[in-house]
Amino acid sequence: DIQMTQSPSTLSASVGDRVTITCRASQSISAWLAWYQQKPGKAPKVLIYKASTLESGVPSRFSGSGSGTEFTLTISSLQPDDFATYYCQYYNNCFGGGTKVEI
């Protein structure tokens, strides 16, 4: 079974910071990876799909990269609305453990 390891689990940052979250797969998953943002009490929202494609309507400060076993989600300049929990997912399969981005 493929495992997804996400780091860090918690990230403290300030508005304007560049933030990077990493997701590692236990074996190659090509580019079959999505990134989600979730705020308390809300359903997850897709940010990035197929590792690097920005979902329509998502601000361009979000970007995804990687393939194979190592992936990153980058927020180029953190905004107040970005404080949330982020998850990676291998398509139709397991999730990373989540990264809570807090002030």
Add this chain to the structure above:
Amino acid sequence: EVQLVQSGGGLVQPGGSLRLSCAASGFIFSNYWMSWVRQAPGKGLEWVANIKQDGSQKTYVGSVKGRFTISRDNAKNSLYLQMNSLRAEDTAVYYCTRDEQWGQGTLVTVSS
């Protein structure tokens, strides 16, 4: 536009059964793997099960093996999750998913 509309869910006693349904539209359903995902209160996202396009391959997370059954009806563009022997720890919002597209979610509460 891809749409995944869920139904089912609700309150059930421990040991009971429930069936979730997901009606798909806006894409060729029979071309895609489909999955169920859940999120328990205050917890992270957990993948539950997936099913191949023709239903010939199904995979489950360990905690539901032998209790949950994923199935699909390509003629009806529908996905199902039959949940038996439900436990308190199965309490969660359940989502039907196709790749990065998700249904609206449905709450399953297992409690006496």
